[in-house]
Amino acid sequence: MGCSCFGGSLVRRKKDDAHGDQDLEGQPLENIKTFSYNELRTATDDFHLRNKIGRGGFGTVYKGIHKDGTQIAVKTLSAESRQGVREFLTEIKTISNVKHPNLVELIGCCAQGANRVLVYEYLENNSLDYTLLGPNRTVKLDWGKRSAICTGTARGLTFLHEELVPHIVHRDIKASNILLDQNFTPKIGDFGLAKLFPDNITHISTKIAGTTGYLAPEYVLGGQLTLKADVYSFGVLILEVVSGKSSSRANWGGMQKFLLEWAWELYKEGKLLELVDPEMDEFPEEEVMKYMKVAFFCTQAAANRRPMMSQVVEMLSRDIRLNEKLLTAPGIFQDSGLASPSKKSSESSTSYQMSSVPITITQVTPR
Known part of the structure; x- marks a missing residue:
């Protein structure tokens, strides 16, 4: 039957x-x-x-x-x-x-x-969470595999956000929802939380879903669901892939800090390479730094400053230099229920409505 x-x-x-x-x-x-x-x-x-x-x-x-x-x-x-x-x-x-x-x-x-x-x-290498962030890592992922996981996931999200009609907001982008096949090709899974996102709707207020540590501040505070909430989660995912550390824990940097908050502090101090997973023996420093900076562009506090996923793919895959002068502090979800940019930032977001990305956000300077 x-x-x-x-x-x-x-x-x-x-x-x-x-x-x-x-x-x-x-x-x-x-x-x-x-x-x-x-x-x-x-x-x-x-x-x-x-x-x-x-x-x-x-x-x-x-x-x-x-x-x-x-x-x-x-x-x-x-x-x-x-x-x-x-x-x-x-x-x-x-x-x-x-x-x-x-x-x-x-x-x-x-x-x-x-x-x-x-x-x-069925995907042979389980989830990214299990393979990279689990307590018993069974596979050593070099930078080539990690960068391919980031760019592949970005392409999958680009398809959901920009090529599929009507668009889909996943709502729960996280390491446990990125599955890996026998060649470690990433595949986005678990559409149980996904909602359709018609072009004529700027945001959808819905029951909060997703996982703390990956959630965009406007989503946590107002339940406003846009494509940019997925972009935020993807930015956090990049930091996990580079660092080999989970964003679901709030004790990084020797203090009660989420991974994103710690990473931003290291960036401001000029010590961003300290975030890199020590299990990666060799890696191209400049490229890895670029990936982490792309993560910061994705997690900016103001949703309308975050790039679209197609822009993220370009930023990751092309040999370009990012215009860091345009980068603003990330939105951090605090345990107190507040979501705010880093204390070092003088800019905060007052509107989280979906809007087109200003062209200047992802300006790049050829090397």
Whole structure:
């Protein structure tokens, strides 16, 4: 029994909620494989703990082997997510059509009874969080791999933000949502938190989601969701990749500081190279410095000063020198609930509305 079970559950739901899922009812799922719940139980050995490979706010992910021998990642959505049939189908319809080399591909789904399950391609090297930031690193990532992870993730976000119609704001860009294939090619995963972002809406106020340490200040304080909140999170991710340190901890630099705050202080003191992961024996200092400075451009307190992701790709991939005179202090989310630029900065942001990036922000000077 496959996801034809959508039919019965939708009919019952319609009787209970006349205003519910009428716009989705009766619409077939195109270009996506349907699985029965028993198929997925068999593939994961009844969702055995040894096959558990990740857990997020929306559920747990298990490694599985389909009956045809294909390895799969099976994401069971938690009951706590309160994701009904309408939300589930909306997510499926959205992500099944989103295909890019730097995005995790959705293979199929199941909605049987109360069960909501997504089936993704399986990626051999787990998440960036596990590989680079975990307590037991099993792989040594040189600068070549780390820079490719940054640029690949940037390209994936550029696709979501600027090439896909309607645009998608991911809302939860973090190391655990960057998956790595056998060649360490990065793929952005977990679209369970993603929302569509139409062109004619400047911001979407929504229930706060995401992970502290990655969250843009305007998102934390006002729940204002824009593409620039993802850009902020990506900037923090760059610092993690360069340093090998997690932004979710607030005790870097020997004090109660988030990674971004510590990095900015090192930058102001001219000691930014102290942030670099000591496990990288050799690396091009100037290029690594540039990546960290791009991270600062992405995390500026005023959202409208942050670049678009296509500009970030250019900044990372081209042999250019950044105009640091245009750089302003990052917005830091404090435990007290305040979000502010560094104390050394005289500039603060009063508006977090989405706007076009001033062309001067990413001015570059050829070498």
